[in-house]
Amino acid sequence: MFEWTERWSVGVDTIDAQHRELFAAIDSLLREEGDAPPRDLVKVLDYLEDYVSNHFGLEELYMRRFSYPGFPFHKGEHVAFINDYYDMHDEYDKSGATPELADKIGRYMGGWLVNHIGEVDKALGAFLRDKGMK
Numbered sequence: 001m002f003e004w005t006e007r008w009s010v011g012v013d014t015i016d017a018q019h020r021e022l023f024a025a026i027d028s029l030l031r032e033e034g035d036a037p038p039r040d041l042v043k044v045l046d047y048l049e050d051y052v053s054n055h056f057g058l059e060e061l062y063m064r065r066f067s068y069p070g071f072p073f074h075k076g077e078h079v080a081f082i083n084d085y086y087d088m089h090d091e092y093d094k095s096g097a098t099p100e101l102a103d104k105i106g107r108y109m110g111g112w113l114v115n116h117i118g119e120v121d122k123a124l125g126a127f128l129r130d131k132g133m134k
């Protein structure tokens with residue numbers, strides 16, 4: 001369902017490689033929607049925490065390196081994601097791996113992929129390519 005294709009490419013290999021992994025992780029979560037118990041939910045939460053610390057860190061490093069003018073906005077989106085992520089994690093800690101939480105995370109991530117990767121990261125990618133990265 002969530003399959004990384006060239007359409008999602010930001011044009012910078014290191015960023016694209018991490019985005020591919022994210023798509024695969026979210027795809028595996030969404031496959032467990034419905035009546036199936038979301039057994040892998042904790043794995044996805046762990047994966048997303050790793051994504052936050054490594055992937056956001058990489059993008060922010062590149063933004064700082066080249067004094068990206070869109071840095072404050074882009075960083076703000078990352079911070080909002082982190083806050084939402086921990087809200088969802090708190091829900092997991094309280095109620096466990098419920099189908100409702102799996103559905104919520106799936107929907108949230110679906111929106112993130114389209115709006116953040118599809119627009120905000122792409123704008124960053126275009127800027128970085130302009131600076132000679134690929």
Ligand SMILES: [Fe+2]
Nearest residue numbers: 059116120121
């Ligand atoms: Fe980003």
